[in-house]
Amino acid sequence: MSQLVLASTSRYRRELLQRLRLPFAQARPEVDETPLPGEAPRALAVRLALAKAHAVAQTLAGSDTWVLGSDQVADLDGTPLGKPGERAAAVAQLQAMAGKTVYFHTALCLTHPDGRSFHDADLTAVRVRPLTHNEIERYVDAEQPLDCAGSFKSEGLGIALFDAIETRDPTALIGLPLIATARLLRQAGFPLP
Numbered sequence: 001m002s003q004l005v006l007a008s009t010s011r012y013r014r015e016l017l018q019r020l021r022l023p024f025a026q027a028r029p030e031v032d033e034t035p036l037p038g039e040a041p042r043a044l045a046v047r048l049a050l051a052k053a054h055a056v057a058q059t060l061a062g063s064d065t066w067v068l069g070s071d072q073v074a075d076l077d078g079t080p081l082g083k084p085g086e087r088a089a090a091v092a093q094l095q096a097m098a099g100k101t102v103y104f105h106t107a108l109c110l111t112h113p114d115g116r117s118f119h120d121a122d123l124t125a126v127r128v129r130p131l132t133h134n135e136i137e138r139y140v141d142a143e144q145p146l147d148c149a150g151s152f153k154s155e156g157l158g159i160a161l162f163d164a165i166e167t168r169d170p171t172a173l174i175g176l177p178l179i180a181t182a183r184l185l186r187q188a189g190f191p192l193p
Helices: 011-018 041-058 087-097 133-143 157-161 178-187
Strands: 003-006 065-076 079-081 101-111 117-128 162-166
Touching (some): 003 011, 041 101, 041 117, 065 178, 101 178, 157 162
Antiparallel strands (some): 065 101, 117 162
8 A cells, every 4th residue: 555644743633644554654845935915815825735745745756645734715705714823813814704704725635756736725705703802812712723824723612612513525625635535536546445
C-alpha cells in the first residue's frame, strides 16, 4: 500500500484524519499563506491546499507516497479571515461576524510525486448569532481559539456562538472534510470502507 503524508502540523487535521484509521505521517509544508491582492477566499483556500500538498510531495520524489494538503479560509462579505493569532484579533473577528453569515471554504488536494492529483472543496455556511462584547470576550478567554480561522472552535464551546450551520460534511468546519477526504483516498487506492 502507498504511504500517506498529511501536509500539515495542525492537531485538528491530525485528529480528524486519524478517524479513517490509515497510518500516516505529518510534514510541515513551507508555504507562504499570504493572500494575493484581490484573491477571493475560495481561490485562496484552493491555491493553498494545492501548494501545501505539492511542497511536501516535491521532497518525496521517487517514493510511492500520497500527500494530503488542506486549507480553510473564512469568508466574511468576500473578505478572507485567517487565524487571529492573538486575543485582540480574535475579539475583532468575532465582533465583525456577529449577526452575519460567514462562509468557510475548505479545499483539499491529494497528490503523488509522480504528478497524479485529486482535488475537492467544501463550503460551509455559519450563521453567527448577535453577540455582545462581553460574550465574545468570555468566549475567547475560555477557549483561546487563536489558531482557528474565524476565531472559534465549533467542536467545543464555539457552537454556542451560532444560530445555524449549513454543511454537507460536519467535519469540514473543524478543518478537514472527511467525506471528501475519504473519497479522494479511495480514488488513490487506499483501502477504506
